[in-house]
Amino acid sequence: MNLTTKITPDLQTVFGIQFFRKNQTKPTQGLIGTAWIKIPQNSELPFIYHHLRKGVQLSVAKTHSSPMNGRVSLFFRNFFIGKINGGFSNTVADSLTAGIQILARISEVEKETFMPIKNIKVEFLKA
Secondary structure, three states, X not given: OOOOOOOOOOHHHHHHXXXXXXXXXXXXXXXXXXXXXXXXXXXXXXXXXXXXXXXXXXXXXXXXXXXXXXXXXXXXXXXXXXXXXXXXXXXXXXXXXXXXOEEEEEEEEEEOOOOOEEEEEEEEEEO
């Protein structure tokens, strides 16, 4: 009995495999959470928005203006982009204070055609 017989797959199976292969996403190991960036007036985003897209790594730093406020700043190659505010920023700030290295990666970018970026959604990962 030959177990290696060639079976011709039907069109629906081939289409289904190709469809799911293109749309598969890699599971994110160590995901802490996601948050939208608050873009202030002093942000340097207008100078670098064309470099930012999904999957780009950002630097995370705790704001030192008031050590108890728990605000977290995000940078792209030493260019200030924005801050994370709210309860989730306290979680990230506490992790940074404890010495846990946090990676930030852009997960979504909202913009209009031929215009600068409006909003950036970032996911935070444990390194």
